Amino acid sequence: MSEFIETKGLKKIYHVGGQKVEALKGVDLEIAKGDFVVFMGHSGSGKTTLVSTIGGLTRPTEGTVLIEGNDIWKLNDKQLSHFRNRKIGFMFQSFSLLPTLNVLNNVVMPAIFSTNSERKDTEALKSKAISLLTDLDMKRKVNSFPSELSGGEQRRVAIARALINDPEIILADEPTGELDIRTEREVIDIFCQINKTYQKTLIVVSHSLTWLEKAKTIIVMKDGLIFKDLADPVEAIMEGVCKS
Amino acid sequence: MKIMKLAMFELLRRPKKNLVIASSIVIAVALLTSLSIVSNSANLAIMEIIAKTGHTLTVRPSASSAGSSGEEQKQEYKLTTSEVVLGSYIPEAAVPEIMKNYEKAIKAGWEKKGGLVSTPGIPDIVLEPATWAPRLFEKAEVDGQEVIVTGIEIRKEYFVRFWWNLTSGDWPAETDVRDVNTNIASIFTIGSDGKVGIDKAEYGVDSSGKLIAAQDKKVKAAPLKPILKGWDDAYLGGAYAKSKGLKLGDKLTINKTEFTVRGILEETNSADDYMVYIPMSTAQRLFHKEGLVSMVSVRAMCPNCPVGDAMVELNKNVTGITAVSQLDVAGVQFDFFSMLYKFLLAVVISTIAVGIFSIFNIVTGSLYARIREIGMLKAIGASRFQLFRIFIYEHFILGLAAGIGGYVLGLGMAYVLNSLLDIGAVILITTAFLWRALALGIVCSLVAIIYPAYKLSKLKITETFRTQWES
Incomplete structure (x- = not known):
């Protein structure tokens, strides 16, 4: 696996109620292409901030984020939007799907913001969306609306949407949050399949230990830094949580 | 998408x-x-009315004349081509004096504008005289219903209101007696039954269209044309004809006298549409208003005529009348x-x-x-x-x-x-x-x-x- 994502001295300071909160305290990190990374840690440990900084969503106070050697935070708004659209497929825990659009339109939505002319080909795009939805066992629901779907089905649609622009990185924040264990396992299996079949680099933020069985790399965050001692990840996570 | x-x-x-x-x-x-x-x-x-009327002056009895009400006074400043003035009159005898004042004011107005000033060696411009069309308004029962009957000199009226068109019928010929107003009232008679009649044998018009009496020496010199043709003609406003279902050639009775419908006017969205028009001389006799008119419309026959000046002069110099320039009213x-x-x-x-x-x-x-x-x-x-x-x-x-x-x-x-x-x-x-x-x-x-x-x-x-x- 070659080096793909790199952060150097990444710091993020939030100003909350007149007080400085240091969410990231100089994180150095390397993620290889095709890796399946799960960020774990207690709430407030900085995992979401780190991932959103890598995804071009949160500007760091200090440090660099290099994707294929390019510092994404030197891009302007338009370039950064283009980068997010082209390179990253996002999945969120909630507020993910637009309720007015059916499944098919939700999946193709990222393409309407794309500057790539191939992605403007409506028919090709629809075929691709249906193919993805078929892979995710959602073909029968292409015309359904989000309100008509179960939690697991909504996640599958969100995964299909994350893949529509064929990004190299899939970035998911709590993709299995609020799901029952059976559905959670199904979603995790899908992620594994995406990592294997589509060769995507997966970066997942989760509190769930179920991911430990499938992830290639586990990164535990504690107080804005990466917890280095990962001899026993579960113990490390528990330690991080208990000591916080 | x-x-x-x-x-x-x-x-x-x-x-x-x-x-x-x-x-x-x-x-x-x-x-x-x-x-x-x-x-x-x-x-x-407003523009349409101005376009239709051109530089037009309306001369009516002044507000202080008999029969004027506050409502009528208010109407003086309302732009309309068909204002009805009831109960107030201008003597026909006063019209020449009004005309004289008008012409004098128009000439002065032109001079003020820098036109019509005599220059040696250049012939003076001769202005075409204005057309004066009198109207006599009276309320009358027509076939049992009260209507405004208007006496007009049809050809002059048609000339002043050049936007009038007939949906059916014809305008009178140029030499018809109905256009000859002077002294015509005297040729009518009222029978014992109250009907207005006419002694056809005694009056006629000569070849120039001028009315002459049978005993006039000229009658013997020139053969008379058909006497007083059309004295009992009636022209109907479009809306009135439609509401009553009247057609060309139908008869209608006004104050016991029978008239024949000779023409029906196109509707003009004005009070004209609801009136019955009969020859001025017949109307004067019929309503016992010999020598009186209710108003006179004046169509100035020149573009940009100083009609406003004429209005001011007439109102200043001639008592008993009110002159209103449509253009000035339009401005207001x-x-x-x-x-x-x-x-x-x-x-x-x-x-x-x-x-x-x-x-x-x-x-x-x-x-x-x-x-x-x-x-x-x-x-x-x-x-x-x-x-x-x-x-x-x-x-x-x-x-x-x-x-x-x-x-x-x-x-x-x-x-x-x-x-x-x-x-x-x-x-x-x-x-x-x-x-x-x-x-x-x-x-x-x-x-x-x-x-x-x-x-x-x-x-x-x-x-x-x-x-x-x-x-």
Whole structure:
């Protein structure tokens, strides 16, 4: 696996109620292409901030984020939007799907913001969306609306949407949050399949230990830094949580 | 799917809220549309009257003359071509004096303008004399119903009111006696049954159309044409003929005297449409108003004639009459409509401003409710400009729909306003009003959205996802 994502001295300071909160305290990190990374840690440990900084969503106070050697935070708004659209497929825990659009339109939505002319080909795009939805066992629901779907089905649609622009990185924040264990396992299996079949680099933020069985790399965050001692990840996570 | 389609879906997602926003715009557009239509129609109506009448002067008995009421006095300043003056008269004998004063004033007016000044070696311009068309208005029972019967000298009247057309029948020939007014009253007789009659044997017209009596020596020299042809002719206003179902050749009885319908006028949307016209000489005899007329219309036969000067001079020098220049009245009405329009426009603009402010508040609240969705769109690659475009498209469609709604409502309101303000104009609708309504709807909608849309499109994604991304 070659080096793909790199952060150097990444710091993020939030100003909350007149007080400085240091969410990231100089994180150095390397993620290889095709890796399946799960960020774990207690709430407030900085995992979401780190991932959103890598995804071009949160500007760091200090440090660099290099994707294929390019510092994404030197891009302007338009370039950064283009980068997010082209390179990253996002999945969120909630507020993910637009309720007015059916499944098919939700999946193709990222393409309407794309500057790539191939992605403007409506028919090709629809075929691709249906193919993805078929892979995710959602073909029968292409015309359904989000309100008509179960939690697991909504996640599958969100995964299909994350893949529509064929990004190299899939970035998911709590993709299995609020799901029952059976559905959670199904979603995790899908992620594994995406990592294997589509060769995507997966970066997942989760509190769930179920991911430990499938992830290639586990990164535990504690107080804005990466917890280095990962001899026993579960113990490390528990330690991080208990000591916080 | 395109950004426009996405905007459309988003618009339909909040029907109630958007309906509230749209209704504010609809009201603003409707107000402005109706006001513009009514104002435009009223101005066009005035212009049409001016175009029809040219530089026309109306001479009527003054307000201080017998029979004038306050209402009639008020009417003096109302621009109309068919003003009815009942119970007040101008003696025909006074008309030559009025004409003399008029011509003198016109000449002086031209000289004041720098025209008609004699220059040695250059022949003086000879002005065509004005046409003077008298009218005598009387209320009478026509076939049991009260109607305004108007005595006119038909050819002169037709000349002054050149916009008159007949839907059926003919105008009298040039030499018909009905145009010869002088002393004609004396040839009528009233029988013991009260009917007006005429002794055809004793009167006629010569080859020049001049009335002569049988005992006149000229009668022997020149054979008489058919005597007093058409003394019992009647011409009907279009609306009156329609309401009574009268046709050409039908008979109608006015004060026991039978008349024959010789012509039916095209409707002109004026009081003319409801009158019955008979020859002036017959009317004077029939109503015992020999030597009297109710008013005289004067058509100045020159473009840009100083009719206003003539009006001033006549009112100053001739007692018992009031002269009104239609052009001057038009000016007063123009000023009135202009003032009314400006006032209402100020009210409408205030309404629009208040409307935009309330739309702004609703829209701001509505957009901030979508803040997480906006964050999600940004995260999946929507640029600031693309997000801005979504909001703009949404409100463009909303404004367009509201503009159409406002236009339709405005049309209805224009008819109501026209009636309520007693403007009486024929409502004229052009596509320009539709374009303006659409433009106003879109502008109102966009003005309200631009600032919140700009602010939201500039929000950082983490601000939109604060609870999710900053855990």
